[in-house]
Structures are given as structure tokens and as C-alpha cells.
Amino acid sequence: MSSDGIREIGVGMLGYAFMGKAHSNAFRKIAYMTWPPPLEPRLVAIAGRDEAAVSEAAERYGFERWTNAWEDVVADPAIGLFDNLGPNALHAEPTIAAAEAGKHVVCEKPLGRDADESYEIWRRVAATGVKHLCAFNYRFVPAVRLARELIDAGELGKIRHFRGRYLQDWGDTAAEVWRFDRAAAGSGALGDLAAHVVDLARYLVGEIDEVGGFLRTFIPGREVDDAVEATVAFANGAVGTIEATRLALGRRNAFQWEINGTKGSLAFDMERLNELQVFQAGDERTRGFKTVLVSEASHPFWEHWWPPGHIIGWGETFVHELHHFLAAIADDTDVAPHGATFEDGYRAAEVCDAIVRSGQSGRREAIVYRTRGAD
């Protein structure tokens, strides 16, 4: 219990780079922006391999202690929430250990390096009964949540099409980053970008039945894929495409999607994440896509922010996401459907694996999702 009567939760983190900054910032802001916070995050410990970097991160973000051994964090009784932001190869073991030590767990996406590993993480963690969240943060963009609400309210009618593509353009870099290392990352654009597309496709449209497509590596000597191209068919009859690339020059973070239904359409671009394009069938005289600036008092998450029109940034998606997770812990409510659980993380991995298989087999691949009871 903090001095102001709000219950605290100790946070332990693995990883201190880009995502460590994003999550630390979110935990700190939750304490005063989402007032009163469901739980007040106390930054207890941060783990990482590079001693200089992790100690600086601890000082900068205000963690009480740091360590080179993630096992210390997992074992720390002051910690109630373990947030795993390490390289993909370091997702499974620490996350499972933390859950088995009774900590609620957040794990960055992709959950594992493939469906098998993701399944194992989900199965083992779910068995412990802790709360789990796979950090598909784009579910927590206000415009994305609004899209979901409009779809749930039937405003699009029956969905026929989903077109999703995640375009970035840093793939020509010669920098040696773990994201190009197969052992560390598992895949390239597939797990990094296409997994986000798959997750939002599932969140907004529904379960995916079948995919056909392939991966492509353009850069000589690169171990992982630079691009993914796929067609997709959903259980509800909708069809479309899923694409991802790190080689679309001029597109910095262009996660773009469009959904067409029998009564309306939606379109979105992460580079303008405060906007949702909305088409509603109706008056023919003024028919057209609306550019909805998602910043009204009645819009998702906006109770935490500013007057209408004063837009928010990419970093705030983590505030929304981790706030949601803390609320689920505080009130013992479900992380789903708005938060991605480890089951969602696993299912996204099944779809990604099917694209890999399709690339190898040359066939469209049906997707069979495993259940927990199956083990």
C-alpha cells in the first residue's frame, strides 16, 4: 500500500532497450495519468546482460535495483508482475519461471519463436493461474479500440474483407541487431511485423482459417525474412491479405489496414494513429470516408488525456495496455478480449507458422489451433 492508499505492485523487468524505455515510461505514467491507478506500479528490479546499460536504465527509470540474472527478478518476493522485454529467444524460460513463481506476466510479442514454443509458454503459464498478457500494444491504440467497438456494435455489418500490411524501411541497414539473428529472433518481418497484423486481424475480424503465402529474404546473407506476403481466409467468410516488410522505402511505421463490411468500412494507418477512416453506408449525397480524430471524451482511453484534438503518441499505447493489465490484476477480471492473452500470442504464432509452411509447401495451409486441454 502506497502512502496515498492505493495498492502497490512490484514490477520486475527483463530488458532495458527500446521496449524497456517504452514500458518503464508507461508504468511511471500510469501512477498519475490514469487516476486513480488500479495499482501503483513500484519499479523494483530490472535485469539485463550489459552491466553498464542495465545499471543506467535502473537509475534512469527509477528501479530500486538491477541485476545481470533474470533469475533474481523471478525469485524476488517484492515483485508481483514480471515484464519480459528480452529478445525472443529469452521469452520462454524466464516467463514460465516467473509465472510458476506466482508472478503475473507480460511478455512482448511474438510470444515464442514459433508456434510450438508459444504453445508451451501459454500452456505452462496458464496452468499457474496468473494473469498473462502478450504485449500486442496496437490493440490499445484508441482508433483500433474504436474500430472494435464499431464492429461489435454491428456498424460494419458482416465483414467481407481485411487488408493489412505493416511496412517499415530500415531493413537495408548493415547494423548487427538481434532482430536479424535467427537464433535470437526466430524470424524477421514475420514475428516482428506480420504478427501484429495477424493479431489485429484476429481482434477485429475473427479467427483465421487458412493462409497462403511465403517469406522472402532480399538482403544477401541475412538469416531471417525481410518480407511476408499472404492471402488469408477467416472463419466467418471474410478474405484478404496480410503483408509485412522492412523494405518499403518511405514507410517508417506504416501499419495500415482496411476492413470492408456489408454496411461500412474502416481504414487506418499507424503513422497517423490518432485517426480512423470511417465509411458508413447511408446518405448518397454526402457519401465518403470520414477522417475521425479519435480524441473525444467519449472515445476509448480518452478519459486519461487531453481536450479533443490534442493528439497522443505511440508511447501511450503502453500506458493503456499496462493499465488494462493492472486493472485485471487488481479486480481479478479477464485480460481478454481487449488484452491479448498468451493464448492470443500462441494463436498468432500458429498463423505465422502456417505462412512459413505455405511458403515451403506451395500450398494454402489450413490452421488447426491447439487447446490447452490437448496436452
Next chain:
Amino acid sequence: MSSDGIREIGVGMLGYAFMGKAHSNAFRKIAYMTWPPPLEPRLVAIAGRDEAAVSEAAERYGFERWTNAWEDVVADPAIGLFDNLGPNALHAEPTIAAAEAGKHVVCEKPLGRDADESYEIWRRVAATGVKHLCAFNYRFVPAVRLARELIDAGELGKIRHFRGRYLQDWGDTAAEVWRFDRAAAGSGALGDLAAHVVDLARYLVGEIDEVGGFLRTFIPGREVDDAVEATVAFANGAVGTIEATRLALGRRNAFQWEINGTKGSLAFDMERLNELQVFQAGDERTRGFKTVLVSEASHPFWEHWWPPGHIIGWGETFVHELHHFLAAIADDTDVAPHGATFEDGYRAAEVCDAIVRSGQSGRREAIVYRTRGAD
């Protein structure tokens, strides 16, 4: 020879509906807008089934005579150019007959209802030695030609990605139109819309090696496809997607495509056909897509039009296209590469057929293009 010393060419037309209006308008405008015209089109005869409609069209557009029998047009010695705008089922026989009667021939796309029929049209017509043009008019959008010129000049470097989609939204109509009739149309969104995407993909990126995908019919009882979803691989190594639908609410004529290369990117939307989005690698301080209003004196086709910024419409693509064809006749120059020949029409059909096969087989389909010599 007309009174002003410009050589005339007699035009015979089959079809008087939407496309008849577009082509007639173009032939009339060529005579004074593209000054001096390569040949002055004289509208000699128009053929069609509905007597009232074809006679009104003749009067309205200024054809000297009309007929219910296309055979009359084909046989007419005053006619040097036969323009076939009939339903797809009426492409093969009249077009071949006209060519064999020594007339230069224009045929609306898709050339035939499938690859076999398209091949036959190409083979038979090419054997006659007349000029032939498959009316893929979007090659004659100034922004599309500019894209081709930029690509030819190496400004995009090596192309890696093509994403093309042609989205319309009139497919829910219950009107009985020949475009929904399998016998008349051969296919739905495939031949009507996806064929355009295939043609520009070939024109801008290069030959297509392989496709994987499927067609989908959403409207119960409809004989033809409403939508097409496909992945594509090009001979030069580029990869991407090809999509088409008549069911994307809010998209009226959204033929959108994006191309990414190693040095730059281009993007386009037919609903803003005067604009080309251009990204050129270079200065990092002001990196971004340029919205190029393709209306400068130095831009393709602009010598025929207005001062910069005074945009043109969709209808003018036919002026450019038929002007190009008349010039090829007048000067005995090649219709290719900027005009689509019947070989291009056939090759687009091979790609479309491969998507159909892929939908049936569940496999990615390699494409083998027939040559004329092979028959």
C-alpha cells in the same frame, strides 16, 4: 484526306454503352486536342444489338451509319480501325474477323474470357499484320506513365515490392448486368478489375512468374466472382499482392498500387488520378513522400492539355490511348511498350487464369506464357 490536309481513318465501333461513350468522346477530341492529330478519326459506323440505343448513339456521337450486324462494320471498306467495346463474349469473333479484313483493331479488356480465348485472338490477329491494342487505358494515365518513366530511368533502383488492389463497391446491386453473367463476361472482378492490376504490374514491374490465391463470390446466386486475393512473384525477384473486389464499401474506383524499390517508392490511387506519390531516398532531414501533381508541361501527355494544376479526368485516358494507337498506325510504329498489345492482353489472361487454377488447386501456380510461334 480531310479538308485540312490531315489524313483520315474510318472508325467502326462495336458497342455503344459506357465504353462507347468513352471511346467516341476520345476519337472526337483527338481531332482537335492533340493538334495536329496523327490521323483524323472519321466515325463511320457503329454496331449494336438494341436498335433504338445504337441509332441514338450514332446520332449523338456523329457516326455516319449504324447497324445491328457487326459483320457490316467488319466488311465496310471505309473503315480502317475496328474498335470492339462489346461484352467479353463478343471480343473474339468480331475482332479476329476485322483484323482478317485488314482493319487495325482495338479491343476492350479483358481480351478474351480466359487465356485460351485470349491467346487465340492474339495469335489470329497478330498473324494478319494489323496493329492491335488491348484497351488497358490506365497505362495512359499521366501519373502511371510518369511512374514508368521514373522506373525506366532507374530512380527506384531495383524493385522489391508491388502491392496492387482495385476496389469498387457496386457489387451489392441486384441489377442484372452482363458483367454478372458468366457466359457473357467469363469472370467477375477478375477480368473486370484484377486484369487491370495485372496489366499495370506487368507494365511497371515486369513479367509475373507465379501467383497464389483464390476468387470469392459473396452474393448468393451470383455466377461470377466478387473478389480476388492473390500473392504474386515477379521474374525480377519482386513480390507482392494483387487484389480486386466489387464489395469494398466507400471505394468507388480505387485502383491503388504501391511500388517499393531499393532507391525509392511510388504510390497511386485512381480516385486521385492526377497525383503520384513519390519517395526518393536522399536527404534525411526532409524525407517523405511527395504528392506530385502530374500536370507540368514536361509531364506525359500534358502537351495536349492545360496549364499546370488544371487537372484532367478519367475520360482523357482514352484520348491518350487512342491517340497513341492512331500514331502507331500513321507512322507504322510499335504499339508496345506503352500501349498494351494483344500479347499483353493474352499475358494478363494467363495470370488471371493462374489465380483461378490456384484457387482450385490450393497451390501456388507457375505461369508459362505461350508464344505465337508455338502454335
Next chain:
Amino acid sequence: MSSDGIREIGVGMLGYAFMGKAHSNAFRKIAYMTWPPPLEPRLVAIAGRDEAAVSEAAERYGFERWTNAWEDVVADPAIGLFDNLGPNALHAEPTIAAAEAGKHVVCEKPLGRDADESYEIWRRVAATGVKHLCAFNYRFVPAVRLARELIDAGELGKIRHFRGRYLQDWGDTAAEVWRFDRAAAGSGALGDLAAHVVDLARYLVGEIDEVGGFLRTFIPGREVDDAVEATVAFANGAVGTIEATRLALGRRNAFQWEINGTKGSLAFDMERLNELQVFQAGDERTRGFKTVLVSEASHPFWEHWWPPGHIIGWGETFVHELHHFLAAIADDTDVAPHGATFEDGYRAAEVCDAIVRSGQSGRREAIVYRTRGAD
């Protein structure tokens, strides 16, 4: 009477340059695109100073004869409609003479070089009883007409704001054109561009009561203004700005305006003339400006054109405008309110003159409109 039973009207034209091309094209297209045409224009005679140019124009556009003397055209009994596209200095005398010879008259904007001259043209022409049209063609953009219809239907409520600016960027040219010559043009950006803004302000919002502002010449040695800046107050209480410049680099033909009312807003840019931005107060969840592609069957002028989404160009505004004028002649209906009469041409000139006076006096200037009866 032409051979098809449609009454003919003989057209005489003064001027053969940019505007001669635009108007000739329109007259020719009316004959078949606006079917059946209200009157079939017969291009009888064209006048101009440069013998080679005017004779080529006659041949190209199909005028039966040409002349160096506009008096010949005015006197020609075969001519029922005189279309004056000459330099501004040549608006008054030929236009008045033609009207007094009983011809219906079209005159390019600005009507005269100042309010006095414009008033004189209006007064003299109106006294003859012929139909008169001041060619403010932007009233005939479908999106502009739709804006007017929405306003007339009360969909914007009471209008509070008008912001209009006409931005071009060719003013740095050293070419010697009559538009830079004070004697020939009267003014620079004022009569050329700001007059269009004034006309649409009057057409869409209402009569202008008062302006404050000034002209500015940036280019040393230039006789006319390069830019105009003004505030404006309307009789109905709305307020706003009127701007025009030939020196806004990157803006080729950006006639942009926005109107805000108590119930909605509209915005427009001539560089995307097929689109109208529409904001309608209502549902807060999906509040935003709609991008309306003005190309539906129910939209203004669209009965003449193509299926939805197949956009038209700047040149078609003249088709709509001259079609409207021919219909007014054929049916003896009023040119107003949708067509600008010479009274509208005169009133725009009063507003422009008031801006000039304000620049000189340093004071906001009230505008007193003369009536015909007042002289």
C-alpha cells in the same frame, strides 16, 4: 436546325489562346455529351490579332471562318452567341457591341478592369435584353454546386466563416504576358484570382458588406499586383478572409476555401476538384470531415458523365457552364442564380475595387453596389 432536329446556335469567339481552347472544347463536347443538347453550338467565326494563330485555331477547333476584326464577328448574322475570351482590356467594347447587335454574350472574368468599367458593361448589356454570363466557371465544379445545394438546404445552418485563398506559383516567371500589363489586364492576382474567390464567396455565403486589406507587388518592375490579402464581412454576419497570390511555391492551382456554419462545415481545394470535405454535426463517436467524391448519379452535372469514382477534369467546368447558358437561351430561363450574370461580374469588381481602396486608404471599406436603375 441541325440534321438531327436539335436547334443550332451560331457561336462567335474572340480569343484563341488558353481560354479559346477551353471554351471551344466545351462547345464541341456539349453537342454529344449533354445529350440532347439544349442547342447545338455551330462554331461560326473566331477573331484574334495574330493571323497565323487565329487561322490555326479556326482549323483546329472547326470554326467556319476567322477574322482579325472582332467587329466582323459582332456583325455576323449567323452568330447568336458571342463569347469574349480576349484580354481584359478588350472585354467592354466588343461585348457591348455584340449585345447591342442582339447576340447573347459570354465574357471571361474579370468582367471589366475595374468596377466602373464592369458596371458600364453590365448596364449597357442588360439594357439590350440578351442573356449574359460572366464566366466564373468554378461555380460549375460539381463539388461547388453540391456545396451550394447543401447550404441552400440548410445543412450548414447559419454561416459564420468563409476562408478563401487562390494560390498559384508561376509569378516569378519573366515571360512578358498580358496578365502583367496594367493596361491590358487592369490588375494582377486581384482580377485573375481574387475575383474568383470573391465570386464563390458571394455564390456560397452571400453579399459582401465590407473588406479591409491590400495588394502587394513583390517582383521589381511589375506593373500589377502579385498578391492580395483581405478580411471580409458579409451582410449575413459571416466573417473571414480572401487571399490570392501568384507566388505560393508548390501551389499550382490551389483555390481553397472553407465554410463554417452552426451545423456543419465544408472545405474544398481546386487541385482535387472532384472532392468536397463535409463536416456534419451529429454522432460524436464518428465525428470528422468526410471526403465526398462528387461523382454520384445524384450529384450535380453527373448525368453527363461516367460511373461513380471516374473523375472529371478542370476542362469540364466549361461544358457545364456553357451548357447552362445554352439552356437559358433555349428555354428563356434566368442565368442566375447558378450562372454568374454580368451583375455578378460587376459586383465582384466592386469588392475588388474596395480592396484596392482599402490598401490605399488604410481603412476598411464599406461596399455600395450600384443598381441598374441608378444611372
Next chain:
Amino acid sequence: MSSDGIREIGVGMLGYAFMGKAHSNAFRKIAYMTWPPPLEPRLVAIAGRDEAAVSEAAERYGFERWTNAWEDVVADPAIGLFDNLGPNALHAEPTIAAAEAGKHVVCEKPLGRDADESYEIWRRVAATGVKHLCAFNYRFVPAVRLARELIDAGELGKIRHFRGRYLQDWGDTAAEVWRFDRAAAGSGALGDLAAHVVDLARYLVGEIDEVGGFLRTFIPGREVDDAVEATVAFANGAVGTIEATRLALGRRNAFQWEINGTKGSLAFDMERLNELQVFQAGDERTRGFKTVLVSEASHPFWEHWWPPGHIIGWGETFVHELHHFLAAIADDTDVAPHGATFEDGYRAAEVCDAIVRSGQSGRREAIVYRTRGAD
């Protein structure tokens, strides 16, 4: 000195509403996002009238103590920086008192309720030698700073035009807020919105010589202006317009401006604050405005944030602004030119007053700026 060796500065705040949230958030983020921070802000005390609200704000944002008397804050020896976010009527006295007590001072805009009051604040505060910042936070939007850098580098050439408008649409509300109260606010859209336009005009283009225009109140019974319309002339010869309104339906926070120079143009809209539209004269083949996503490592302020394309929000402008002020304190460097000093606050007020005078006099008004030495 904090535990990590970074020097602390005690912060005292007056005001706890919208702006209190924005500034508190910024001070908290500076401590870890701008690493290492120039000074570590310690939130010592917050003052406000409403006891419940100010005590909750203190708890929420982590101030050590709260008070109803701003005099306590001004007198507090633990406080080195006084941040005045109170209503405009409460800007002068506390700010001057704080400065005279030796505290560095930040004051929200507008500095005073008119030029006289603003001048007095500037004069009195400047005499004390403390650092002072008038919180025109929009100078700290990355795209705005980039605009300034491009202009300073000569990339626009000589500036000819500035068009600035700040459009909001909440003015129809019947809520009784201090912003509608003349005694508390001084003015309406003028001080609230137009002052921002004036400040960026001065920051980007240069000193303003003359304005002509007027204020307008549309809502019956309202004490302050709803809208401002003005023309503007700059000392360097540029001309343009300044507009502001709270009644532009559909515009939530649309602070839009465009600048045209002899070599290029820039355009901006605060609703898309991560983007700068850049036109650079040059290659005619690909001429057009670039949409520059201002999020590169080399872009202003971006060293504090995320990878390219991961956009930031409106709230971060305060992080940049207060970071700049803390650095000026820490290093004893000038707040100007990038930060707005109280002199800038005063000068903006002179321009706003001149618009008021022009509205009353009906004359364009020249602006005479007072100097400190004049008193």
C-alpha cells in the same frame, strides 16, 4: 542534489487543471526521458483555490505539499522555479512576486491580459535577472522547430507569405468557464488562439509591422470574442493573414499555417503535429509537397524518443519546452531564440492589441514595440 548526482530544482506550481496536468506530466517525464536531465525537477508545492482539487492534484502528481495561497509558493525557499498556469488575471502578480523572490519563472500564454499588463510583467521580471519563459509550447513541436531550422538555413529563400489560422469548435458550449469571462481571461479567441498564431508568425517569419482586422463575438451575451480575422505585414516584407476561431465545426485543434518563400514552402496542421509539408523548388518532374514525418534521429527533440515513425503526442511539447528551460537555468544560457521569453510574450500582446485597435478604428494599425529601457 538527487541521489544519482543530478542537481535538483524545486518546482512550485500555480494551477492544477488542464495545464497543471500537462506541465506536471512534463516535469515528471523530463527526469527520465531526457536522460540525463539538465536538472531534476522536484515537485515541491502546488497552489490553487479549490482545496479538494488542489490536494488531489498534489497527491496525483506527487507534489510534496499544497496550499490555497500562491504567496506560500512564492516564499518557499525550496522552490527555484515558479510555474504559473493560473487564469490570465492571475499571471501578473504571482509571476512578478516569484521573480522578485529570485525564482525562475514560467508563465502560460497569453502573458498578460493586454499589452500593458504584459509589458509590466516583462519589465519587472526582466529587471530581476531570473530566467523567464512564456509557455508558447508550439515552438517545441518537432515539426515547428524543423521549420525554423529549414528557414534559418535559407531553404525557403526570402519569405513572402504567412497564412496562419487556429481553428477550434467548442465555442458553442454553454459551460461557464473562465475563458469566457472578460475579467479573468482578458479576451477570447484572441489571447487563447490568435496569440499562438502571432507567436509562431514571429518565430518563423519575423517581426510584425502592421495588422488590420477585427474581433467578432457570435454568441449572444458572451463577454469575449469568438473569432479574430486579420491581415498582417512583416518587417521583412512578407504579408499574410492571421485568423482564430472557436466556431469552426469539425476543427478540434487545427492550428494550420503555411509559409511561402522564394525557394520553397512549408505547411503544417497541429492535428497532424508529427508532419511537416515541405515544398522545395527544383526537379520539375517530381515537384510537389513532401509529407515529412518528423521523427528521424536527426530531427529536433527526437533524441529523447522512439525509432522513426513512432509518433509523439501534443503533451510532449511541454517536455521539450520545460527541458529547454531547465537547460537554460542549469547552463545559464539564453531562453531565446527557441524559447519564448517574456519579451516575446509582451510582443505577441502588442500585436493582439493592435488587432483590437484596428477593429475599433477601422484602420490598419502600425505596431510600436516598447523596449525595457524605455521605462
